[in-house]
Amino acid sequence: MxxxxxxxxxxxxxxxxxxxxxxxxxxxxxxxxxxxxxxxxxxxxxxxPTVEYHAWTTYDDWCRGTAHGTRAVPGTRPGLAIATALGAVAYPDPHTGRTSNWEYATWTSPVHTLSVPATEAVASWNAHTPAGTWLQVELRGTYSDGTDTPWYVMGRWAAGDQDIRRTSVDDQKDGRSAVWTDTFAIDDPTTGLRLASYRLRLTLYRKPGTGLTPTVWRLGAMGSDVPDxxxxxxxxxxxxxxxxxxxxxxxxxxxxxxxxxxxxxxxxxxxxxxxxxxxxxxxxxxxxxxxxxxxxxxxxxxxxxxxxxxxxxxxxxxxxxxxxxxxxxxxxxxxxxxxxxxxxxxxxxxxxxxxxxxxxxxxxxxxxxxxxxxxxxxxxxxxxxxxxxxxxxxxxxxxxxxxxxxxxxxxxxxxxxxxxxxxxxxxxxxxxxxxxxxxxxxxxxxxxxxxxxxxxx
Structure with missing residues (x-):
């Protein structure tokens, strides 16, 4: 069935x-x-249950982040878009077997300190990705002991499926946490280790030589420490x-x-x-x-x-x-x-x-x-x-x-x-x-x- x-x-x-x-x-x-x-x-x-959802959605939010080639877009629905590409990278799509070059630009959020140190976190985003564009969302956290996680890929995404195939990324871990499809998780919460804060990084991609851009309107994450x-x-x-x-x-x-x-x-x-x-x-x-x-x-x-x-x-x-x-x-x-x-x-x-x-x-x-x-x-x-x-x-x-x-x-x-x-x-x-x-x-x-x-x- x-x-x-x-x-x-x-x-x-x-x-x-x-x-x-x-x-x-x-x-x-x-x-x-x-x-x-x-x-x-x-x-x-x-x-x-202890849960906190935080998001960046306003023009001021987008201006507060660290921009490398991106710009904040004002309006009734403020967003983030490519201003000037930083360069080009090759992306070998594991689901099509094709390798293509893409121009890119990045934006990194300010550090967000969780009001509730978390055992799990799930990122989510809202964006427009016209044909010829896509985006990647990453999370890097700081543990409650002051050390950092790696940059974890939380998703490679496009609204369509002709340029890349939207995908999660397996086999991401550092021995204390891991990403399971769409969820960051502490390996063993009984140790007391928690995610104390995090940053999110957006990488926006477009076909080289075009004026295309994704536009991101909302980027956020839910951190939680729900008791067993x-x-x-x-x-x-x-x-x-x-x-x-x-x-x-x-x-x-x-x-x-x-x-x-x-x-x-x-x-x-x-x-x-x-x-x-x-x-x-x-x-x-x-x-x-x-x-x-x-x-x-x-x-x-x-x-x-x-x-x-x-x-x-x-x-x-x-x-x-x-x-x-x-x-x-x-x-x-x-x-x-x-x-x-x-x-x-x-x-x-x-x-x-x-x-x-x-x-x-x-x-x-x-x-x-x-x-x-x-x-x-x-x-x-x-x-x-x-x-x-x-x-x-x-x-x-x-x-x-x-x-x-x-x-x-x-x-x-x-x-x-x-x-x-x-x-x-x-x-x-x-x-x-x-x-x-x-x-x-x-x-x-x-x-x-x-x-x-x-x-x-």
């Missing part, structure tokens, strides 16, 4: 791919000897509201374009992204969709899969690539962050902002789902009067069946926990509240307040 999580690609976090495990009676999350759930130090306490836990405290329902969000099934695309992660059965992330993009009015032209077989329903989902695909990860579930894809639509922004509880989601829904959540669970842990998963994305669109979660779940047999109501307590736990037992009874990870947030480039005052309440500015 779908491929399982590939352990070499994300071992720290549950993979954000639509990897659905066929329903079955999996082992309960219990100690094999006593039948009791493992002790959880957070049970019954207030929510304690099998269960999370229950939040109190506080909202009854449902947003009208388009419903798309990934399953109707099964077998389509298998070169993009084996077709629709693994497309939960781009399918969820497309639902919210269209909620905000994002539409593709017939010309943009002309490459899709005209017999396929919802061709915009095929398009989302193609243009979120990570050629190294070999999947459509790269978190920053999905946020960056959303921001290729006019007047949209996208970020990757973590939230603390369903109360945070209620604040967003009340302001008209749906969210995409990443979770993993056994078939019996989410009543009504009818499946288990090593990692799955769905779109939260509201809450019932009883506080239960209304979700557009792309793992549905057809578009009309996408809307689901899931029990609040079950949903909150499978989304916010960091530890679980998988279908083989082995200890595995949970995402600790990871979500994608897509919202207007110019949010309303109410939307801005809601985003600020969850740490996004």
């Amino acid at each position: 779908s491929r399982a999580e590939h352990p070499s690609r994300r071992t720290v976090l549950a993979a954000a791919v639509g990897a659905v495990v066929v329903s079955g009676a999996g082992p309960a999350a219990a100690d094999s000897a006593t039948g009791a759930e493992p002790a959880d130090p957070d049970r019954g306490q207030a929510p304690t 836990r099998f269960t999370v405290p229950a939040s109190t329902p506080g909202l009854a509201q449902e947003l009208v969000v388009p419903r798309y099934s990934q399953e109707i695309h099964t077998g389509q374009y298998p070169e993009y992660d084996n077709g629709g059965e693994a497309w939960c992330s781009p399918t969820s992204s497309q639902m919210i993009i269209e909620y905000w009015g994002g539409r593709l032209t017939p010309e943009q969709l002309a490459w899709v077989d005209p017999s396929y329903a919802d061709p915009q989902v095929d398009n989302a899969a193609r243009f979120t695909y990570d050629y190294q990860y070999q999947g459509c579930g790269n978190w920053p690539f999905n946020a960056a894809y959303a921001a290729t639509y006019p007047d949209l922004q996208g970020v990757v962050t973590r939230l603390r509880s369903l109360t945070d989601l209620e604040a967003l829904i009340a302001a008209g902002i749906p969210a995409i959540t990443s979770q993993s669970f056994l078939s019996g842990e989410l009543t009504g789902a009818g499946y288990g998963t090593a990692g799955h994305l769905m779109t939260v669109i509201g809450f019932t009067a009883a506080g239960d979660v209304i979700a557009n779940d792309p793992n549905s047999p057809g578009d009309p069946a996408v809307r689901r109501v899931y029990r609040r307590r079950e949903f909150e736990n499978i989304w916010l926990r960091t530890k679980r037992y998988n279908a083989s009874g082995k200890l595995s990870s949970g995402t600790g509240g990871v979500c994608y947030l897509y919202f207007p480039a110019r949010p309303s005052p109410g939307q801005r307040r809601a985003l600020e309440s969850v740490g996004v500015r």
Whole structure:
């Protein structure tokens, strides 16, 4: 039905791919000897995830960084662009076998000191990359002992796929931290080592001899130190509201374009992204969709899969690539962050902002789902009067069946926990509240307040 999580690609976090495990009676999350759930130090306490998202978005932000060949661009949506290329470099694309020369320029952010020293960090960005351009995002951090990480590549990205193939980079590590697809992670948090601060570096590329340039509008990172836990405290329902969000099934695309992660059965992330993009009015032209077989329903989902695909990860579930894809639509922004509880989601829904959540669970842990998963994305669109979660779940047999109501307590736990037992009874990870947030480039005052309440500015 779908491929399982590939352990070499994300071992720290549950993979954000639509990897659905066929329903079955999996082992309960219990100690094999006593039948009791493992002790959880957070049970019954207030929510304690520690998360900080920080971004550079304003004209002043871009002016404060260290520019080598780049310039800040003023306007209603300030950005960063190439002014004068520093030179040219050869890039051997590992996914096409072609080596091409590219002019380049760089920008390095000021050092950002984390208010919460982190065990993990995920960068995300919003940019326009016209044909003939692309960009690279890197992170260099300082550990809590005062030493530095290497410069880690967090993504090589272009909106299209004709110049380079967008890609994460494997095998980046220094013996104390590593990058797993899209996530920087401390190897052993029990040592007390943390990421205390970081800088982000942008390298903008263009074809030599042209006046082309990428334009970057948002660059940021989420740092977090979420405590290990099998269960999370229950939040109190506080909202009854449902947003009208388009419903798309990934399953109707099964077998389509298998070169993009084996077709629709693994497309939960781009399918969820497309639902919210269209909620905000994002539409593709017939010309943009002309490459899709005209017999396929919802061709915009095929398009989302193609243009979120990570050629190294070999999947459509790269978190920053999905946020960056959303921001290729006019007047949209996208970020990757973590939230603390369903109360945070209620604040967003009340302001008209749906969210995409990443979770993993056994078939019996989410009543009504009818499946288990090593990692799955769905779109939260509201809450019932009883506080239960209304979700557009792309793992549905057809578009009309996408809307689901899931029990609040079950949903909150499978989304916010960091530890679980998988279908083989082995200890595995949970995402600790990871979500994608897509919202207007110019949010309303109410939307801005809601985003600020969850740490996004």
